Amino acid sequence: MATHALFESSSGYAIFEIKLQENVGSMTKAVQNSIDDLAKFGKMVTLLSFSPFKSAAHALENANDISEGILNDYLKSLLELNLSKPAKKSSVKLAVWDPVLASSIKSALSIDCDTSDVSKDIIRGIRQHAPKLLKGLQGDDLMKAQLGLGHSYSRAKLKFNVNRIDNMIIQAIALLDQLDKDVNLFSMRIREWYGYHFPELVKIVPDNYQYAQVAQFLGAKESLTEEKLPDLAALLDDDMTRAQNVLDAAKGSMGSTLAEIDMLNINAFAARVVSIADYRKSLMSYLAEKMNVVAPSLTALLGERIGARLISHAGSLTNLSKYPASTVQILGAEKALFRALKTKGNTPKYGLIYHSTFIGRAGPKFKGRISRFLANKCSIASRIDCYSDKPSPLFGEALRQQVEERLNFFETGAPPSKNADAIRKVLEKMDLNDDEDEDMDAEPALPLIEPSPKKDKKKRKHRGDDDAMDEKKDKKEKKEKKSKE
Known part of the structure; x- marks a missing residue:
C-alpha cells in the first residue's frame, strides 16, 4: 500500500505521510466512512512537506504541466528532497491521482506510484480537509487561489487553443445548413x-426568394396597378415582361379574397422569409471569407461549403490534417461503411466529397478512382493549411489543376503532372526559396532529390549468364574427374 501521498493544490505541492497502512489496506469501507470525519482522518495522514508556488x-505553469502529465523541475526537486531514492528493499510508495503523472514520476525518479481506488480515497480526504491539514493557510486563501488559478488556466487554454478559429467555421456551416432547411x-x-x-x-x-419578395410587395392583388410595374420589375431582375404577366394574372386571378388581418399576417411572414434569406446570403459571404483565411488551399480545391463540412465533421482543421486520405475519402459515410462491414458488402467510395463537381464530371467507371485521388489532394491541402505559417490558395489551385489533369487522363490518356513538380512550381511563384536564401543560408523547402542512376538490365543478364556458364563448366569438370577415377 501507499506510504506517502502527493497533493496538488492551487497554492502549491504537499506531501503527506500515510499512517496505519495495514488498516488502510484491510478496512476499505471504514476508511471511506471516516474520510468525512477530520478527527479520524487526521490520524491517518500527517503533513511531511509543503512547497508553495512563487x-x-x-502556479499556472505547474497547472499546465500537471494537466498534461509532465513532471517539471519544481515538483521533481520536491520529491527528491523529501523522498529519498528507494533501494531494492525500500517500501516507499507514493499515492498519485493522475496515472500519466504517476508514470512520469516512476520513469524519472524510480519511485513506485499507486493510483488505486484506496489511494484516491486518501487524496480525496486530503483535498476535503486541506485548509485544516495545511498549516499556515486559511480556508479563504485556498478558495481565492483556486478561483484565480481556474480563471487563468481557462483563459490560457482559450488563448492558446489551436482550433479556436475553426470553431467559427464549424458553427457557421452548421447554421447555414439549418438555414437552408x-x-x-x-x-x-x-407559397x-x-x-x-x-x-x-x-x-x-418559380424562385423562392423572389416569390417571397413579390408576395410582400403586392399584398392584396387588387392593389397592383400599372404604376407599380417598374418597382415590380426591379424585384424580377428588371424583366418587364414577367412584371406585365403578373399584372395580367392579378386582374384575372381565380384566388379568393382574404381579410385584412389575414393579409397582414401573410405580409409579416413574407418579410420574415425575406430577412432569413438575406441573412443566409450574408452568412455565406462570412463563411467564404473565414475559409479563405483559415484554409485557403482546401477552399481553392473543394470550395467553401464542402471544405467547411469536412472541417466540421472532423472536429477541427488539425484533426482533418491528421486523417489519412482513406479516412477523408469516406468522411461522412460512416453508417454505410459499418453497414457494409457488418453485411460483408461493398464499402462506400465517397462521403462528403461526393458533392464536389469533380466526382460529378467523372464517368461511372472512374468515380471511385477520382474520389480516391481527390481525397489524397484534400489531405495534402489540409496539412498545408494547418501547419504552414502563411497559408496560400496557390497550393490549392495547383492541386485543383492536378485533379483536372487526372480527369483529362481518364478521358484522353494524357499523362498528368507529378505532385512534387506542381508544388515546386508554386514555391517558385511565391519566391520562397529566394527569400530564405537572402535571410539565411537554409535548406530549400523541398529538397532537390537527384534521381538514382538506372541499372543496366542487360549487364545484369550478361553477368548472370556468365556465372551460370562457369557453374556448368565446374560441374562438367567434376563429372569428368569422377569418371576417370
Missing part, C-alpha cells in the same frame, strides 16, 4: 398560404 504565473420549409409555406389569394403567381415566379 507567483500566479508559476428553414428557408425551403418557409418558402413552401408562403401555400399566399396561393389561396393569388395561385397564378407560382408559375410566373
Whole structure:
C-alpha cells in the first residue's frame, strides 16, 4: 500500500505521510466512512512537506504541466528532497491521482506510484480537509487561489487553443445548413398560404426568394396597378415582361379574397422569409471569407461549403490534417461503411466529397478512382493549411489543376503532372526559396532529390549468364574427374 501521498493544490505541492497502512489496506469501507470525519482522518495522514508556488504565473505553469502529465523541475526537486531514492528493499510508495503523472514520476525518479481506488480515497480526504491539514493557510486563501488559478488556466487554454478559429467555421456551416432547411420549409409555406389569394403567381415566379419578395410587395392583388410595374420589375431582375404577366394574372386571378388581418399576417411572414434569406446570403459571404483565411488551399480545391463540412465533421482543421486520405475519402459515410462491414458488402467510395463537381464530371467507371485521388489532394491541402505559417490558395489551385489533369487522363490518356513538380512550381511563384536564401543560408523547402542512376538490365543478364556458364563448366569438370577415377 501507499506510504506517502502527493497533493496538488492551487497554492502549491504537499506531501503527506500515510499512517496505519495495514488498516488502510484491510478496512476499505471504514476508511471511506471516516474520510468525512477530520478527527479520524487526521490520524491517518500527517503533513511531511509543503512547497508553495512563487507567483500566479508559476502556479499556472505547474497547472499546465500537471494537466498534461509532465513532471517539471519544481515538483521533481520536491520529491527528491523529501523522498529519498528507494533501494531494492525500500517500501516507499507514493499515492498519485493522475496515472500519466504517476508514470512520469516512476520513469524519472524510480519511485513506485499507486493510483488505486484506496489511494484516491486518501487524496480525496486530503483535498476535503486541506485548509485544516495545511498549516499556515486559511480556508479563504485556498478558495481565492483556486478561483484565480481556474480563471487563468481557462483563459490560457482559450488563448492558446489551436482550433479556436475553426470553431467559427464549424458553427457557421452548421447554421447555414439549418438555414437552408428553414428557408425551403418557409418558402413552401408562403407559397401555400399566399396561393389561396393569388395561385397564378407560382408559375410566373418559380424562385423562392423572389416569390417571397413579390408576395410582400403586392399584398392584396387588387392593389397592383400599372404604376407599380417598374418597382415590380426591379424585384424580377428588371424583366418587364414577367412584371406585365403578373399584372395580367392579378386582374384575372381565380384566388379568393382574404381579410385584412389575414393579409397582414401573410405580409409579416413574407418579410420574415425575406430577412432569413438575406441573412443566409450574408452568412455565406462570412463563411467564404473565414475559409479563405483559415484554409485557403482546401477552399481553392473543394470550395467553401464542402471544405467547411469536412472541417466540421472532423472536429477541427488539425484533426482533418491528421486523417489519412482513406479516412477523408469516406468522411461522412460512416453508417454505410459499418453497414457494409457488418453485411460483408461493398464499402462506400465517397462521403462528403461526393458533392464536389469533380466526382460529378467523372464517368461511372472512374468515380471511385477520382474520389480516391481527390481525397489524397484534400489531405495534402489540409496539412498545408494547418501547419504552414502563411497559408496560400496557390497550393490549392495547383492541386485543383492536378485533379483536372487526372480527369483529362481518364478521358484522353494524357499523362498528368507529378505532385512534387506542381508544388515546386508554386514555391517558385511565391519566391520562397529566394527569400530564405537572402535571410539565411537554409535548406530549400523541398529538397532537390537527384534521381538514382538506372541499372543496366542487360549487364545484369550478361553477368548472370556468365556465372551460370562457369557453374556448368565446374560441374562438367567434376563429372569428368569422377569418371576417370
